Amino acid sequence: MVPQEPVALQTANREPLTARGTAFIETFGCQMNVLDSELAGATLSEVGFNVKAANASGRGMGEADVIMVNTCSVREHAEQKAYSFLGRAYRLKKQNPELVIAVLGCMAQKEGALIFKRAPYVDIVAGTQHFTKIDEYVARVKSKRERILAIGRDDEVVSAKRYRIRDGRHSLQVAVMRGCDHHCTFCVVPNTRGMEQSKPFDDVVKECEILVGGGAREITLLGQNIDSYGKRLTPRRTLAELLHAVAKVPGLDRLRFITSHPADLKPELFNAFKEIPNLMPYLHFPAQSGSDRILRAMRRGYTFDDYMRLVDKAREACPEIGLAGDTIVGFPTETDTDFERTLELHRRAEYQNAFVFTYSHREFTPAEKMELKDDVPEHVKNERVNELLRVQREVSERVLARHVGKTMPVLFDRKDPATDPVLRVSESTEAGFAAKHEARITKHGLSGRSPQNLPVHVNAGRDLTGEIAEVRITRATGLALYGELC
Ligand code: SAM
Numbered sequence: 001m002v003p004q005e006p007v008a009l010q011t012a013n014r015e016p017l018t019a020r021g022t023a024f025i026e027t028f029g030c031q032m033n034v035l036d037s038e039l040a041g042a043t044l045s046e047v048g049f050n051v052k053a054a055n056a057s058g059r060g061m062g063e064a065d066v067i068m069v070n071t072c073s074v075r076e077h078a079e080q081k082a083y084s085f086l087g088r089a090y091r092l093k094k095q096n097p098e099l100v101i102a103v104l105g106c107m108a109q110k111e112g113a114l115i116f117k118r119a120p121y122v123d124i125v126a127g128t129q130h131f132t133k134i135d136e137y138v139a140r141v142k143s144k145r146e147r148i149l150a151i152g153r154d155d156e157v158v159s160a161k162r163y164r165i166r167d168g169r170h171s172l173q174v175a176v177m178r179g180c181d182h183h184c185t186f187c188v189v190p191n192t193r194g195m196e197q198s199k200p201f202d203d204v205v206k207e208c209e210i211l212v213g214g215g216a217r218e219i220t221l222l223g224q225n226i227d228s229y230g231k232r233l234t235p236r237r238t239l240a241e242l243l244h245a246v247a248k249v250p251g252l253d254r255l256r257f258i259t260s261h262p263a264d265l266k267p268e269l270f271n272a273f274k275e276i277p278n279l280m281p282y283l284h285f286p287a288q289s290g291s292d293r294i295l296r297a298m299r300r301g302y303t304f305d306d307y308m309r310l311v312d313k314a315r316e317a318c319p320e321i322g323l324a325g326d327t328i329v330g331f332p333t334e335t336d337t338d339f340e341r342t343l344e345l346h347r348r349a350e351y352q353n354a355f356v357f358t359y360s361h362r363e364f365t366p367a368e369k370m371e372l373k374d375d376v377p378e379h380v381k382n383e384r385v386n387e388l389l390r391v392q393r394e395v396s397e398r399v400l401a402r403h404v405g406k407t408m409p410v411l412f413d414r415k416d417p418a419t420d421p422v423l424r425v426s427e428s429t430e431a432g433f434a435a436k437h438e439a440r441i442t443k444h445g446l447s448g449r450s451p452q453n454l455p456v457h458v459n460a461g462r463d464l465t466g467e468i469a470e471v472r473i474t475r476a477t478g479l480a481l482y483g484e485l486c
């Protein structure tokens with residue numbers, strides 16, 4: 001294919017896709033990216049493509065007609081890995097010049113046409129609001145030999161309605177809002193995903209009804225900052241209202257929501273855990289640091305004490321709640337004393353699990369604009385990460401051990417992560433952790449989720465996929481629970 005200037009696409013004139021074939025998708029990043037990959041995959045499968053999970057090594061993709069990589073920009077490492085993956089896709093394209101290579105998601109949004117410069121063999125660069133038009137873009141590349149650059153604003157993604165690829169799965173996600181209005185100094189997401197846009201209330205309920213009608217038993221509502229759901233809707237809506245409405249969808253056994261921002265989370269929301277029987281006791285609300293000075297520099301809008309007050313209130317309203325956090329170590333100017341406060345926060349919050357990252361200095365973030373110097377040496381960042389992981393492992397072991405001897409309902413819903421386009425995630429934040437963990441464990445038996453969203457492994461002797469079964473917990477590690485069917 002002869003490289004040419006990319007066509008900057010408006011959204012009109014959708015092209016019908018006449019070509020069929022096999023499409024592979026590789027996903028980096030968060031739960032929202034996992035869902036976006038699912039929606040992009042559904043878009044292609046609706047027009048006849050067989051959509052498969054890519055192999056990170058590039059092997060087994062010789063039959064590919066389309067290779068997509070859904071990218072993450074939160075940390076530099078994720079971008080480097082996306083480029084390495086593209087390099088492997090390029091080797092396939094040399095053997096098959098008809099192969100269409102697409103870069104989707106946050107890196108596409110952030111880098112735009114620069115991707116064509118760095119990887120001239122790429123055909124499509126489609127940002128965070130364009131992945132559901134991938135069928136149209138592939139058609140244009142195939143029929144007109146055009147390169148596509150689609151990174152403008154497009155509201156259609158907010159109301160994207162694609163469900164088909166989810167057939168046969170019982171735990172599904174629904175994006176109820178996209179973008180973020182916060183300006184945490186370290187974070188590129190407001191730049192790559194734009195301002196908060198909430199999906200209309202009735203559309204969310206309708207989508208959940210359709211998914212439950214199709215066999216879903218658990219739904220997780222997704223938003224970067226889900227507590228501000230409904231802020232710009234008319235009439236104004238709240239997350240609590242949405243939880244009450246979705247929970248009433250007939251046949252829905254379990255409801256969850258992620259991610260909460262401690263500055264926006266209203267303690268009143270904790271009443272929902274008491275009032276809604278099928279709302280699962282799980283709260284992912286990242287603190288990012290335990291030091292008030294660093295929290296101020298991050299512009300998070302709360303202090304250590306504010307955060308701990310929320311933790312206490314959450315436990316008061318729902319004693320069995322499982323808490324999960326995100327933490328960044330090595331933020332500019334972080335001292336040993338600041339870091340001590342972070343260790344203290346993990347011990348006091350008693351997270352069941354936490355996602356720990358070293359600070360990565362990103363362009364297009366407030367930190368870059370403020371010319372904050374990435375001044376904590378890499379070896380110090382790494383030492384702190386290891387220390388924090390060690391402390392968190394102890395905390396997790398303590399918290400998970402409290403479940404031993406209890407009986408709890410476990411939802412079994414895992415396909416083989418090696419082949420499921422949705423579960424297969426590389427170099428990620430929380431999503432990758434779960435997928436990798438389960439890939440290892442499923443060899444030994446069935447793997448499900450507790451009400452607190454903890455992995456539960458059972459030697460069941462029969463396939464329980466799609467069922468909720470009572471399990472007696474007999475053993476716990478810092479990562480998972482083990483049990484037997486009652
Ligand atoms: N909406 C979430 C919140 O309220 O905090 C965070 C979304 S962000 C995509 C996921 C996680 O990536 C963050 O919680 C943070 O811990 C981590 N992260 C974001 N920017 C980072 C950076 N520049 N360096 C390291 N980790 C980062």
Ligand code: F3S
Nearest residue numbers: 180182184187189224
């Ligand atoms: Fe990023 Fe802060 Fe929003 S971490 S996604 S700017 S809440």
